[in-house]
Each structure stands twice: as structure tokens, then as C-alpha cells.
Amino acid sequence: xxxxNDPARTSWVTSANxxxxxxxxxxxxxxxxxRAGTQDAPRVGVAIGDxxxxxxxxxxxxxxxxxxxxxxxGACAHASLNALMALGRGPVTLLRAxxxxxxxxxxxxxxxxxxxxLIPMRxxxxxxxxxxxxxxxxxxxxxxxxxVGSMFRPDNALLPNYKHVPIGYHGxxxxxxxxxxxxxRPVGQRKGPNDVEPTVGPSRSLDYECEVGxxxxxxxxxxxxxxLQSAEQHMFGLCLVNDWSARDVQAWEYxxxxxxxxxxxxxxxxxxxxxxxxxxxxxxxxxVRPEGDPPPLPYLLTAENEARGAVSITLEVRLQxxxxxxxxxxxxxxxxxxxxxxxxxxxxxxTHHAMNGCNLRxxxxxxxxTVSGPSKGERGCLLELTxxxxxxxxxxxxxxxxxxxxxxVVEIAGWCEAPGMRRIGFGVARALVLPAR
Amino acid sequence: xxxxNDPARTSWVTSANxxxxxxxxxxxxxxxxxRAGTQDAPRVGVAIGDxxxxxxxxxxxxxxxxxxxxxxxGACAHASLNALMALGRGPVTLLRAxxxxxxxxxxxxxxxxxxxxLIPMRxxxxxxxxxxxxxxxxxxxxxxxxxVGSMFRPDNALLPNYKHVPIGYHGxxxxxxxxxxxxxRPVGQRKGPNDVEPTVGPSRSLDYECEVGxxxxxxxxxxxxxxLQSAEQHMFGLCLVNDWSARDVQAWEYxxxxxxxxxxxxxxxxxxxxxxxxxxxxxxxxxVRPEGDPPPLPYLLTAENEARGAVSITLEVRLQxxxxxxxxxxxxxxxxxxxxxxxxxxxxxxTHHAMNGCNLRxxxxxxxxTVSGPSKGERGCLLELTxxxxxxxxxxxxxxxxxxxxxxVVEIAGWCEAPGMRRIGFGVARALVLPAR
Numbered sequence: 001x002x003x004x005n006d007p008a009r010t011s012w013v014t015s016a017n018x019x020x021x022x023x024x025x026x027x028x029x030x031x032x033x034x035r036a037g038t039q040d041a042p043r044v045g046v047a048i049g050d051x052x053x054x055x056x057x058x059x060x061x062x063x064x065x066x067x068x069x070x071x072x073x074g075a076c077a078h079a080s081l082n083a084l085m086a087l088g089r090g091p092v093t094l095l096r097a098x099x100x101x102x103x104x105x106x107x108x109x110x111x112x113x114x115x116x117x118l119i120p121m122r123x124x125x126x127x128x129x130x131x132x133x134x135x136x137x138x139x140x141x142x143x144x145x146x147x148v149g150s151m152f153r154p155d156n157a158l159l160p161n162y163k164h165v166p167i168g169y170h171g172x173x174x175x176x177x178x179x180x181x182x183x184x185r186p187v188g189q190r191k192g193p194n195d196v197e198p199t200v201g202p203s204r205s206l207d208y209e210c211e212v213g214x215x216x217x218x219x220x221x222x223x224x225x226x227x228l229q230s231a232e233q234h235m236f237g238l239c240l241v242n243d244w245s246a247r248d249v250q251a252w253e254y255x256x257x258x259x260x261x262x263x264x265x266x267x268x269x270x271x272x273x274x275x276x277x278x279x280x281x282x283x284x285x286x287x288v289r290p291e292g293d294p295p296p297l298p299y300l301l302t303a304e305n306e307a308r309g310a311v312s313i314t315l316e317v318r319l320q321x322x323x324x325x326x327x328x329x330x331x332x333x334x335x336x337x338x339x340x341x342x343x344x345x346x347x348x349x350x351t352h353h354a355m356n357g358c359n360l361r362x363x364x365x366x367x368x369x370t371v372s373g374p375s376k377g378e379r380g381c382l383l384e385l386t387x388x389x390x391x392x393x394x395x396x397x398x399x400x401x402x403x404x405x406x407x408x409v410v411e412i413a414g415w416c417e418a419p420g421m422r423r424i425g426f427g428v429a430r431a432l433v434l435p436a437r
Numbered sequence: 438x439x440x441x442n443d444p445a446r447t448s449w450v451t452s453a454n455x456x457x458x459x460x461x462x463x464x465x466x467x468x469x470x471x472r473a474g475t476q477d478a479p480r481v482g483v484a485i486g487d488x489x490x491x492x493x494x495x496x497x498x499x500x501x502x503x504x505x506x507x508x509x510x511g512a513c514a515h516a517s518l519n520a521l522m523a524l525g526r527g528p529v530t531l532l533r534a535x536x537x538x539x540x541x542x543x544x545x546x547x548x549x550x551x552x553x554x555l556i557p558m559r560x561x562x563x564x565x566x567x568x569x570x571x572x573x574x575x576x577x578x579x580x581x582x583x584x585v586g587s588m589f590r591p592d593n594a595l596l597p598n599y600k601h602v603p604i605g606y607h608g609x610x611x612x613x614x615x616x617x618x619x620x621x622r623p624v625g626q627r628k629g630p631n632d633v634e635p636t637v638g639p640s641r642s643l644d645y646e647c648e649v650g651x652x653x654x655x656x657x658x659x660x661x662x663x664x665l666q667s668a669e670q671h672m673f674g675l676c677l678v679n680d681w682s683a684r685d686v687q688a689w690e691y692x693x694x695x696x697x698x699x700x701x702x703x704x705x706x707x708x709x710x711x712x713x714x715x716x717x718x719x720x721x722x723x724x725v726r727p728e729g730d731p732p733p734l735p736y737l738l739t740a741e742n743e744a745r746g747a748v749s750i751t752l753e754v755r756l757q758x759x760x761x762x763x764x765x766x767x768x769x770x771x772x773x774x775x776x777x778x779x780x781x782x783x784x785x786x787x788t789h790h791a792m793n794g795c796n797l798r799x800x801x802x803x804x805x806x807t808v809s810g811p812s813k814g815e816r817g818c819l820l821e822l823t824x825x826x827x828x829x830x831x832x833x834x835x836x837x838x839x840x841x842x843x844x845x846v847v848e849i850a851g852w853c854e855a856p857g858m859r860r861i862g863f864g865v866a867r868a869l870v871l872p873a874r
Contacts, residue, residue: 133570134611139694149693159692164635165626169694170607170701174571174796175659184660186793189602189734198601200734200792222612222703223621223874246793255596256586257576257606258695264607265793266659297626297637355637356623356683356702357874359611437660437794 002093004028004100005281007422011103012111013118015049022272022415022425023047025103028096029237029272029426030055030081033124042127044076044084046096047272047427048103051118055095058102058117065102065110069095081130081215081273085236086362088218092236093277126271128178129239130215130363135176135267136353137211137243137367138168142287142343144372147384152251163293166300166344166352168369171243172264176365178271179429185406185436186265188249202436203246205389205403208410209370210317210380211241212339214346215273215363222359228302231347232276234360238311238346240270240412240429241367247383247403269365270412270429278424282416283308284340286348299355300348309345313426314338315371315414317380321399322407331411332395335385337371337378339414406435439530441465441537442718444859448540449548450555452486459709459852459862460484462540465533466709466863467492467518467674470561479564481513481521483533484709484864485540488555492532495539495554502539502547506532518567518652518710522673523799525655529673530714563708565615566676567652567800572613572704573790574648574680574804575605579724579780581809584821589688600730603737603781603789605806608680609701613802615708616866622843622873623702625686639873640683642826642840645847646807647754647817648678649776651783652710652800659796665739668784669713671797675748675783677707677849677866678804684820684840706802707849707866715861719853720745721777723785736792737785746782750863751775752808752851754817758836759844768848769832772822774808774815776851843872 003009004026010017011025023029029047034040045052055076059066066073072095075083084092102110139145142162149157161167177183185206191198217236220226226234243263250262286309295301315338318331344352349366370380379385382403386392389402404410409432415425440446441463447454448462460466466484470491471477482489492513496503503510509532512520521529539547576582579599586594598604614620622643628635654673657663663671680700687699723746732738752775755768781789786803797803807817816822819840823829826839841847846869852862 134609152693161628161635161689161692164628165690167690167694168697170609170697172571172607172795173610174798174801177659184794187662188793191598191601197731198598198734200736222614225624225874249793252598253602253604254693254695255598256590256691256695257604258691258693260605260607261789261793261795264795294634297635299637352698356625356686356698357621358609358698358701361611364611437662 002097004097004277007420010105011048012105013049013051013103015051021049022427023049024422024424025100026422027274027278027424028099029274029278030084031271031273032080032127032129034127035119036123036125042079044078044081046099050121052121052124054117054119058114061117062102062110062113066098069098080363082363085130085215085217089233092275096275096277126178128176129271129273132173132176132363132365133361135171135173135365136168137171137369138166138349139369140166140342140344140349141369141372143341143374144370144380144384147372147379151388164297166349169258171267175264176267176269179268180431181268182432182434183244183266183268184434186246187436188246188261189252190248191252198252203248205247206433207245207247207382207403208317209243209245210315210412211243211367211370212313213239213241213269213365213367215239215365216360217362219361220354220359223357225357226351226354228300228305228347228351231350234350235276235346237273237275238279239273240414240426242268242410242412242429242431243367268429268431270427272427274424274426279311279416281418281421282312284310284312286310286345287343296348300351305345305347309347310340310342312338312340312418313414313416315412318411318413319395320409321395323399324397331409334393335377335379337373337380339371341371341373342368404433406433408433439534441534441714444857447542448485449542450486450488450540452488455486458486459864460486461859461861462537463859464711464715464861465536466711466715467521468708468710469517469564469566471564472556473560473562479516481515481518483536487558489558489561491554491556495551498554499539499547499550503535506535517800519800522567522652522654526670529712533712533714563615565613566708566710569610569613569800569802570798572608572610572802573605574608574806575603575786576806577603577779577781577786578806578809580778580811581807581817581821584809584816588825601734603786606695608704612701613704613706616705617868618705619869619871620681620703620705621871623683624873625683625698626689627685628689635689640685642684643870644682644684644819644840645754646680646682647752647849648680648804648807649750650676650678650706650802650804652676652802653797654799656798657791657796660794662794663788663791665737665742665784665788668787671787672713672783674710674712675716676710677851677863679705679847679849679866679868680804705866705868707864709864711861711863716748716853718855718858719749721747721749723747723782724780733785737788742782742784746784747777747779749775749777749855750851750853752849755848755850757846758832760836761834768846771830772814772816774810774817776808778808778810779805841870843870845870
């Protein structure tokens with residue numbers, strides 16, 4: 001039995017035992033790092049408390065702790081997680097269990113040799129966790145879809161396909177950036193309802209979207225499908241995603257083929273990928289469809305998915321203006337929601353994506369779409385929170401925001417809690433908005 | 438002065454001098470090949486008549502013919518064109534000129550040594566020319582957009598943004614395949630107007646779309662734009678694209694975020710990439726907008742683009758049914774159109790794509806969207822040709838087609854002709870439709 005998630009476990013890395021850490025020994029998310037200020041080749045690490053363990057270095061230093069894991073350890077010498085992802089779930093599960101064992105407070109032998117493979121988090125630069133071959137963004141919150149639809153199409157808010165088709169579109173892989181990469185306000189075409197002609201200039205309604213992403217592990221060959229029963233065998237883990245959006249550009253460009261320049265200027269992801277194994281204690285039933293909603297079509301329906309296809313993740317969006325930063329004030333929470341609000345589970349998204357034989361590859365990123373809930377405080381973007389700017393957000397210092405201003409920092413945080421289990425977190429996906437060039 | 442396109446030139450590869458060849462010495466398109474039936478590492482080659490010249494082997498065999506071209510020649514030892522593309526236009530122009538000189542009928546010295554770097558086309562397997570990081574599909578034919586719009590949105594055929602915004606969306610990079618890779622009919626959700634509920638099954642309206650693609654050469658950094666004046670410096674060359682589409686799936690899924698599973702099961706590209714230099718004699722004025730249409734916004738407008746931003750390419754779609762194949766009949770032309778019908782030039786598409794700072798990378802593929810013209814015989818997909826199946830196509834043998842059937846082969850061919858210039862061609866983008874799995 002895998003005891004990696006046992007809440008009683010502690011680590012000899014004492015910062016991992018602090019109640020507030022995102023990275024206790026029960027988490028061990030994977031990321032790619034290098035020592036800050038160097039041009040060292042990036043390597044795979046796991047987060048433990050306020051430290052990063054260099055996995056390949058750890059296995060070299062303490063080979064007895066990693067016996068039989070040569071493939072997985074070898075994949076950790078790469079500059080992205082793709083090679084590790086490509087191995088599929090089994091080897092990653094075993095590697096994580098070995099890491100937990102090596103980092104366990106009871107493992108004095110490992111402690112004595114693994115110190116040299118630990119680097120303080122403050123001394124590392126985190127890189128994009130994977131080379132993303134294709135990035136797909138879904139639209140899986142029915143609350144978000146209904147809110148946005150009622151603003152963009154008042155007569156026709158939720159379209160007839162929504163409750164049958166997990167709606168998604170292809171996003172841009174090249175502009176996916178890791179947390180703390182500044183985002184430049186995009187220039188674009190926009191045409192307001194009262195404008196005679198479109199104009200070109202910096203977006204006047206820059207927004208964030210709070211999302212969860214799943215990185216694909218083992219892929220499928222072109223022409224093959226992924227049954228829902230095995231969808232999770234193709235998932236490596238989850239991260240936080242900010243799908244930046246220029247709402248004025250989006251409103252003008254999106255018909256009939258969907259969002260394009262309104263979104264492809266940047267997508268921010270958190271550096272740490274939390275494995276499905278670490279999320280095991282936080283599984284939850286799929287969304288309970290209201291009376292009258294159709295059931296999922298058979299290919300999107302299994303008893304197991306209904307019973308535990310969702311993951312309970314609390315998501316919080318925080319905003320820090322430049323004025324707040326000048327005063328030394330931290331980012332202020334502006335909304336908090338939960339990932340169990342999603343109409344479709346991540347498994348359903350994976351299965352739907354491949355139902356036509358579309359090949360998913362290791363490192364591909366599938367984002368959930370904006371995670372919004374039924375109440376106003378649970379809305380995952382400013383478009384919804386301020387109802388297209390009509391009801392500006394009032395921050396505690398008195399500043400207001402209809403949309404983002406230059407100098408704002410947006411920080412998305414996520415964590416999981418369950419009775420009797422150790423809390424784990426995702427860290428943050430954070431970025432500063434720079435003025436248009 | 439670059440005399441590579443001089444129509445008087447001939448090659449010592451005599452098949453390149455045949456009037457009907459797509460690959461005279463004036464073309465020299467780049468592709469990636471290996472000897473058929475081997476697992477040899479793929480290499481970069483150029484097409485010359487019915488032969489392929491292994492560029493790196495040629496330069497090793499006859500170094501004096503390739504002096505000063507070490508970088509470009511080195512890039513040709515790779516298994517994709519990406520490294521060559523990344524060098525930008527200048528080195529590729531010089532390499533092509535050197536190849537033309539080496540293959541010139543007057544160059545007896547090169548002929549005597551380069552034979553060993555030539556492989557008959559029938560003995561090679563062509564590979565995908567580039568690793569496509571991101572694939573974007575545009576919608577640049579106003580005739581196509583109007584036809585499709587009038588079928589999907591009878592009241593609202595051409596949307597108000599069309600003449601201002603080069604409409605595009607992100608496609609799927611993973612499922613781009615090279616010509617002659619069979620395409621499996623996709624399964625999907627579809628719901629006809631008379632259906633009570635959606636059903637799942639093999640698409641009943643599989644279609645092709647005849648398009649032209651541009652491969653990006655030198656990229657731009659995230660946050661940087663590409664002014665129209667320099668857009669062509671970022672283009673490596675053009676190829677033929679078949680953007681396969683499942684129309685029933687598309688009609689049901691595409692709102693509000695655009696095509697997804699209706700298109701991402703396969704996209705076929707031709708193996709040979711024709712450089713912008715080879716297309717130089719076939720440049721043409723940009724689309725002449727009808728009286729009353731708005732001019733392009735300033736960022737999409739230069740005198741040079743208006744004067745010569747288009748490329749005159751004749752495009753022909755051919756269909757071969759399994760019955761025709763059994764009788765030994767060749768694929769039969771079903772439509773013929775020209776790339777000058779496009780409302781936006783490829784330069785405008787590149788500039789628009791990067792106007793928000795979106796980073797294009799070497800090897801990225803931008804497809805034009807279906808190339809349709811004003812007359813019925815110029816429609817680039819069956820959806821238009823058969824008006825959604827209402828007016829089936831009648832083939833010369835008496836068979837009819839509303840949409841594609843299993844066993845059909847679709848072949849897209851393209852070529853360029855101009856008075857006094859040597860005709861050049863693209864070869865074909867071709868594939869057999871296999872039954873759904």
C-alpha cells in the first residue's frame with residue numbers, strides 16, 4: 001500500500017512540517033529549476049517545504065533510495081518534465097513514493113547524504129515545467145459560461161450544445177510562460193458598440209482567468225481514443241493557469257471561429273505540477289447536474305467518474321496594485337472558488353479531446369476554463385466580477401478596478417484540504433502587467 | 438543579381454527540364470526525406486525533376502559548390518527543416534542559389550560528383566517537413582466565408598468584423614501529417630436540426646479544405662510585433678494544406694469558441710516547401726476590394742503589399758473513389774481556383790498574428806483557410822461545392838458525392854505560371870480516407 005499521503009508522515013526537511021506550507025511530504029510536486037543567476041542546464045526537482053530537491057542529484061548521491069527507478073531518475077536529468085511525463089503514471093508513482101521515503105523524518109540515513117541535493121527555493125529560478133506541444137483551453141464551468149454568455153449574447157446565454165459537449169478550443173503553446181514572467185499589455189483591434197470603425201491600440205479591458213490545467217503524461221497514437229475508464233492514466237498532474245484575456249479584442253474578433261489574439265499573447269502557469277497521486281485524498285464526486293439537465297453521453301459516463309471524477313481544489317485570486325506594492329501591502333484576495341464547480345471532470349475533458357482520434361502528447365496542457373461558482377465572490381475573472389466593468393471592484397485601500405491596470409500583479413493560488421488529511425498546495429501562478437509597447 | 442529563376446536555365450538532371458515537371462531548376466523546394474523502407478535518420482533534401490538531392494551529402498561531396506554556407510548546410514543534416522528555417526531568409530536564399538548553380542546544366546564539374554547525392558523520388562519516403570510548434574488556420578477567402586456563413590448563419594453570413602480582422606483560430610499541431618498518410622474518419626458528436634438529442638458516431642459529412650500554408654522562418658520574441666514591411670522576412674516558404682473537416686461535428690460544436698474536434702483529427706501538408714524566392718516571379722497585387730469595402734487598417738497596409746503582396750498559385754482538387762482506383766482511373770479534378778482570391782495576403786496574416794506580441798517560432802504553420810473563388814467551379818471544399826450536400830457532385834463515371842466516402846483519395850495540387858517564366862509546382866497533398874475505427 002502506498003503510504004505517501006499518510007497525514008502522520010513528517011520530513012527531516014523541517015520547513016515541510018509547518019502547517020501553512022504548500023509543500024509537505026504528502027505533496028512532492030514536480031517542477032523544473034536551475035540555480036538563480038546561472039545558465040546551468042535546468043533539471044527536474046520536487047518541492048519540499050521551502051526547499052527544492054534535485055531529483056537526479058539525489059539519486060546519484062543516495063542510489064539505494066532509488067533502486068529500480070533508473071528510467072524515471074534518468075528522465076529527471078532533462079530540462080523539462082516531458083521525458084518523465086512520457087513514462088506514464090506507474091514509474092512516477094514509484095518515484096514519488098521513493099522520494100517520500102527518502103525525505104521521511106525517520107530516514108536518518110538519507111538525510112545525512114541528501115542535504116547536498118537540496119537547494120533553498122529562494123535560490124532557484126523556476127522554468128516552464130514542460131515543453132507544451134499543444135495547449136487546449138476548455139470552458140467547463142457552467143457558471144462562467146452562463147455569465148459570459150449573458151454578457152456577449154444576452155438572448156442566447158448558454159448555447160444548446162453546452163450540456164452535451166465539453167466545449168474547448170485550441171490555444172497558443174508558444175506564449176505559455178511560467179509564473180513571475182511579466183505580461184505585456186497587448187495591442188489589438190477593438191470596436192465598441194458605439195464606434196463607427198474599429199481602432200488599434202492597447203487593450204482597455206485586460207483580464208485574468210483563474211483556471212486549473214492538466215499536463216498529459218502518456219499520450220495516445222493518432223487515430224486512437226482514450227476511454228474514460230483509462231483517462232487518468234494519461235494525466236501527469238495539475239497546475240494553476242491564468243488565461244490572460246483582452247476582452248475588447250475578444251468581443252470584436254471572436255466570431256465565428258473563437259478567441260485568437262485576445263488570448264494568445266500570454267498564458268501563465270504555476271511552476272509546480274501536483275501529481276494525481278498527491279491529489280488522491282481530495283477526490284470528489286463529479287458535478288451534480290440539476291434536475292432537467294441531460295446525463296452525459298455514454299462515452300463521458302462511468303460510475304467511477306460520477307463518484308470521484310472531480311478534485312476539490314480551493315482557488316483564490318489575489319490582486320496587488322502598484323500603489324499597494326509601494327506601501328508594502330500584500331496581494332489582496334478578490335475571489336475564492338472551488339474546482340468542484342466544474343460541469344465536466346478533467347477525465348471527461350481528456351476523453352472528449354481524443355474521441356475523434358486526436359493524439360495527445362506528453363507535456364500537452366489542457367486547461368479547464370475559468371473556474372467560477374454560483375455566487376459573486378466565486379467568479380474567476382474580472383469580466384464576471386465587475387460585470388463587464390459596470391460594477392467595479394473596490395479594493396480595501398479604496399482603489400477600484402473595472403479591468404487590470406499596468407503595474408497590477410495577479411496571483412492565483414490553489415490548495416486542497418480534507419478532514420484528517422494533510423493540506424497540500426499548488427504555490428501560485430503570478431505575473432505583473434507591464435504597459436503596452 | 439540572383440539568376441536562380443531565369444527561365445533559360447536547365448539542369449543536368451534531365452527530368453527537371455521536362456515541361457510538365459513541378460520541380461525544374463527554378464523551383465528547388467525543400468523537404469525532409471529518408472530512403473524508403475529504412476529507419477535512416479531523415480535529412481533535408483531539395484526536389485529536382487524526379488530526383489531528390491541530399492543537401493548535406495551534396496555539400497560534403499562537392500564543398501567548393503557550397504563555400505560560405507556552413508550554417509545552412511549544417512542545418513540540412515537535421516530531421517526537420519526547423520534549423521534551416523530558424524536561420525532566416527538570407528542564408529536560405531544563398532543556399533538555394535548555390536544549389537541551382539550546382540545543378541545547372543553548365544556545371545559539368547558538379548555533375549560528375551553530385552550523382553551520388555541524388556536519390557530517385559520513387560525511392561524515398563517523405564516526412565513532415567517541420568516540427569510544427571503551433572498551427573494557425575485563417576479564414577482569408579471572403580468567398581468561402583460568405584458561402585459557409587450563409588449555410589451556418591443564413592441571416593448573418595459575413596460577420597461585421599470580417600473585412601477588418603484577418604479571422605483565424607488555433608489548430609492542432611500534433612495531428613499534422615505529411616501527404617500520403619491515410620486519414621481515419623473521425624467519430625464525433627453531432628445533432629441534426631431534426632434530432633432530439635445528439636448522437637455519437639462516425640462523421641457523416643467528412644470534407645476536405647483546399648488551403649495554402651506558410652511556414653515561419655525566423656521568429657519573433659514574445660512581446661515583439663512584426664511590421665508588414667518585414668513580414669516576408671519571417672516566412673520560409675509555402676506548402677499545400679488539406680484542413681480535413683467533419684461538418685456535422687463542426688455545426689454542433691463550434692459555438693461559441695470555434696472548431697475543435699471537427700478539425701483536429703488530421704491536417705495534411707505537402708512534403709515540399711516552396712521558398713518565397715522561388716515564388717518571386719509569381720507575385721501579384723493584393724485582392725482588389727470592391728467599392729464600399731473598408732481599406733485595411735494602417736498596420737495592414739503598405740504600398741508594397743498592395744502592389745505585390747499576393748502570390749498567383751493555381752490550386753486544383755482531385756478526387757479518386759475506390760471504384761475509380763479499381764478501374765485504374767486517375768484522380769479527377771473537381772475544382773480549380775487561384776490563391777489571388779484571398780482577401781488578405783500572407784504578409785497581412787503574419788503581421789496580424791503578431792500584433793499583440795504573440796511569438797511565432799521557426800516551423801510554425803499558418804494556413805490560409807479554404808481557397809474559394811467567386812464561381813462554383815472555384816469552391817475549395819465539398820461543403821460549398823455541394824451546398825451542404827444538397828447538390829451532390831457528379832463524377833464522370835456517374836458516381837456522386839455529397840461528402841467524402843471511405844476509400845476516397847483527395848489530392849490537392851498547386852502550381853505557378855506566368856508569361857515568360859518557367860512553371861513551378863508544389864507537388865500534391867494527398868490522402869486516402871479510411872473507415873472509422
